[in-house]
Amino acid sequence: MEVSSYVTRPLSPDTWDDFARLVEANNGVWGGCWCMGFHPEGVGKGHTVSGNRLAKQAHVRNGTVHQILVYDGDECVGWCQYGSPVELPNINNPKAYAKGLGEVPDWRIGCIFTGSGHRRSGVARAAVGAALAAIRDAGGGLVEAYPEQVEGRPAQRGAYFHTGPADLFEEFGFERDRKIAKWRWVMRLRIRS
Numbered sequence: 227m228e229v230s231s232y233v234t235r236p237l238s239p240d241t242w243d244d245f246a247r248l249v250e251a252n253n254g255v256w257g258g259c260w261c262m263g264f265h266p267e268g269v270g271k272g273h274t275v276s277g278n279r280l281a282k283q284a285h286v287r288n289g290t291v292h293q294i295l296v297y298d299g300d301e302c303v304g305w306c307q308y309g310s311p312v313e314l315p316n317i318n319n320p321k322a323y324a325k326g327l328g329e330v331p332d333w334r335i336g337c338i339f340t341g342s343g344h345r346r347s348g349v350a351r352a353a354v355g356a357a358l359a360a361i362r363d364a365g366g367g368l369v370e371a372y373p374e375q376v377e378g379r380p381a382q383r384g385a386y387f388h389t390g391p392a393d394l395f396e397e398f399g400f401e402r403d404r405k406i407a408k409w410r411w412v413m414r415l416r417i418r419s
């Protein structure tokens with residue numbers, strides 16, 4: 227699938243090595259989370275870097291992860307994770323989230339990541355666009371993202387935007403539903419297949 231000048235592929239046993247190379251080139255991402263934060267196992271206390279890697283690989287083997295990889299030529303340079311709330315139960319600010327929850331979403335956008343040498347070139351835009359296309363192909367439904375507000379605060383390092391900047395989701399038609407932290411929003415988009 228072509229999105230802008232980048233090619234996208236799903237994370238699968240066939241693309242695991244490409245994903246692993248990108249994670250390893252970026253110090254495991256966040257010091258070794260291996261993009262496990264949204265998965266049921268979570269990260270942090272009691273988890274190790276090698277355990278996170280093994281857990282991610284097991285999800286890939288078992289087909290319990292949805293993640294779009296973005297390629298620049300042969301190199302995997304970024305991703306967008308998505309999935310059902312059962313697949314991705316661990317969102318930030320869960321209490322504030324639960325308080326205002328009306329309709330339960332069909333899909334969540336989890337972590338997005340672009341390798342440090344490839345930022346501000348549209349990689350995340352390509353990743354999110356391809357994730358939304360995959361959701362449409364899978365039947366569509368209500369999609370939630372949990373991005374950070376950009377306006378009204380000083381410029382932030384990319385690391386603060388592991389759930390994406392709100393502006394990026396606005397580009398795709400997401401609307402702000404409610405605030406669940408000082409700078410974090412629940413944003414929603416209904417996709418019809």
Ligand SMILES: CC(C)(COP(=O)(O)OP(=O)(O)OC[C@H]1O[C@@H](n2cnc3c(N)ncnc32)[C@H](O)[C@@H]1OP(=O)(O)O)[C@@H](O)C(=O)NCCC(=O)NCCS
Nearest residue numbers: 261337339340345346347348349350351384385387388394
């Ligand atoms: C946030 C992040 C994913 C953005 O990726 P990217 O490929 O650089 O983003 P894009 O080039 O596709 O940007 C699309 C739009 O998002 C917004 N945006 C992207 N990075 C931004 C930043 N640092 N500050 C403000 N807005 C930003 C802009 O609106 C941008 O459009 P523009 O460049 O035309 O202004 C990237 O900085 C990153 O990976 N940060 C680390 C996140 C992380 O640690 N993830 C861990 C996951 S386990």
